[in-house]
Amino acid sequence: MANEISIALAGQPNCGKSTIFNLLTGAKQHVANYPGVTIEKKYGYFKCFGSSMTLIDLPGTYSLASYSPEEITTRTFLLEEKPELILGVLDASSVEKGLYFLLQLMEMEQKVVVALNMVDVAKSRQIYVDEKILSKELGVSVVSLSAAQGKGKDELLKAIEAEKTQFSKTQSLKAQYSVYYGDLEPFIERVMKICEGYDLAFPLRWTAIKLLEKDSHVESLVKKSLQNSDVLVQVEDIRNEFYEKFKQDPCKFIGFCRHEKAREIARKACRRPMTEVHSLTEKLDAVLCHKIFGPFCLALILYLFYYLSVTVGNILAAKGWILWTEVENFARAVLPQENFLYDELLTSLGNWIVKSVTSVLNYLPIFLIMFALVAILEDSGYLARIAFILDRIFHAYGLHGQSTLPLILGGVYVGGCAIPGVMATKGIPDERSRFVTILIVPMMNCLAKVPLYLLLIAVFFPDTAGSTMFFIGTVTLFMGMITAKILSMTVLKHKCTAPFIIELPNYHIPTVKSVLLQTFQRIWLFFKKISTIIVAVSVIVFVLISYPGLSDDRKAYYDGQAQAVIGRFMADVEKTALSGKFTEQDIMPLIAYQDELRAKKKGVSQEDAKLINAQALKDEPVLASIVLRQGKDGRILAKSLRILDSSRKNLRREMRQETFEKSLIGRAGKALESVTKWAGFDWKINVALLSALAAKENSAATLGAIYGIESGTVADGLKAQENGITPLHALALMLFMTLYPPCIPAAMMIKLQTGSAKWMIFSMIYQMTAGLLVASFVFTGANLLGLSATEAMWTYYGLCLITAVLLYFVKLKEA
């Protein structure tokens, strides 16, 4: 909109920028206590005395150099989009540090109004800031506020309104304020003279200072717009001259001058206590970061996190499942009814999609708890302490203290999800560590891997279930660490590393409102991002497992079988009074009616069931008499119906299996057998693993579809001698599953967070390869050495442990 006035919100991390954003716009936006959460540029709208304003939330940065993408984003935005006004946010309890940033902002010749935020927090620490002095020193208006308490909004709007009259005037504002650089001033003048003749798109003095600072971003901008690199050579000479004369690096000199100025202003404007006030934060840190109590508290908090999200989450998920079953039933009722053998595409595809969606929705309670706990950890300020405590260990493997949260979310030990895990890597400032974390998060044990573990453990390791689960839970962490180190020594060797400098913010109790807001925003984001993907992927998988389908003569065979089954039932019908009245067309409605009646009676008391039966006999006398075995005819037909029903189910299962075997995925599974035989996988397991690409919980379900032969359970099917599956096969399969490639939704998240499809594909291929290598190594190795599954398991465990410990001592090069 043309008449809208754009205002940018700028400030350092943790200065309460986001709370001001919410205060002004009322927009639902993320607020957190962890440095660097706001990376995206966010927009919000508000009215100021009748005028429409657009508020742009800039990334929080400590400085305006050009070392991080956030800084460059901020600068580019200010230079190119030229907002009419900048709202510079200062944290009242650390004015000096904030001023250092603000002075740089003003040097860019931007129109600034200062929002002095968190005055209440400062007051509680006996720090008082005089906004009048600050305003006089800086030459701009300063407004005090406590955005978190909702105080100061009106004053802020008034200040914006007061500036508004000048918005329409000339675009090129002279600097309202500039730091005086003492000895460097004549040198700045000289650089300005050099650049003067050219038509630069950005402020002259700022450009000169930045060139003297050797700012790579401005250097490249200048090079591009002047097409004459001679300027840079001249500037370099001037830099050297300064260095020779004053034995000081101009870059550092500039920084010192800014700090000097910031300190001077802060000293004038702030009144602080003479004696140190020991804040609650310092007292808490004395315990939470203590040599002994620190790790102990951390373990306790992480255990609590795990317990609440996974254990309690699972209990809630089980409750929620009732609801999702209702959804599935509803879909089945709405979609065209099933046919005797071949369902319509709409029916089978529709049911398939609904099932795929509900299988993810099933995790909703767990995600809800997880996201809420993450918000609490972030807002309380403890997350930064976790990074502080664990960085040493993680850093040795190429990870970062801030990798902790993504790994927990991804499922260190057991139960997590790679999607929120990968999402949470956003805050890691070190590019190499961030990539390593993104690549190993999918190796953790997400919830969807658990059903397969549980199935295999129940069948093959029933006596050592506990220790086997412990093996799976911990060996993944070792393998993850080994992989992390290898990745950072090889493919990620040249990714940039960044210094580990994180602010340890003051502790505060998170508000219920803020936690709920963040939880629902994240849940919403999560579902928005994956819902379409799940549907699309489920359609693709459906095609892969259904086509090309059965050949005509196989179809004819099944049709014949079906006819024989139907014929037998109809012959029984002929023997009863229903002869002539009940035709072949009535069979499907009869089966559907039986299912419906069963569903209705599920979980009700016996008296209620009797009532339902009585009502059914009244409403549908013919169908109900058969289903409920009323009279002689009813008894005969009920028995016949049971045979019909089970024959139909068997036929459909046989058909599905055959379709599966002939399908694209089945063929792929067979083709892969030559490679996977070293790991002990036959084509059936290959198919199960391939189907898990869409979502890992499919693996147990597909194994069920393939091995759940006849009426037996999956477990019986797996155990059956003719399949030849031994505990060693199961071990290889579980190890492969631990390293299994991320499911498609997680892979999409990897693409989003790494910004490239290349890394997404890499992550899928390397994990698949690693999984296959490990499974083959264990399976073939154990066979050669004649080890039992349990022996192989613990030998492998020992090898991983030793490798991980040895790799700890290998030094990583900083890039």
Add this chain to the structure above:
Amino acid sequence: MKTLADLKNKQECIVKEILADGILGQRLMDLGLCPDTKILFVRRSPFNDPIHIKIGDYHVALRQSEASSIMVETNG
């Protein structure tokens, strides 16, 4: 001369010189670590690294390798 990484818990010091440049130099500068700044070495992490320092009113954690580029003077 000592570096910041050599200090003990609860020890105070004055910054003399910063030997780092590039991104590390910039980040340390952003924290306000220039000559004559007073720093309190609060504690080491339970696993010895990183270290927790207090500059003015705010608390920062940085790795030992980074802290060793900050030359300091203690009064003890």
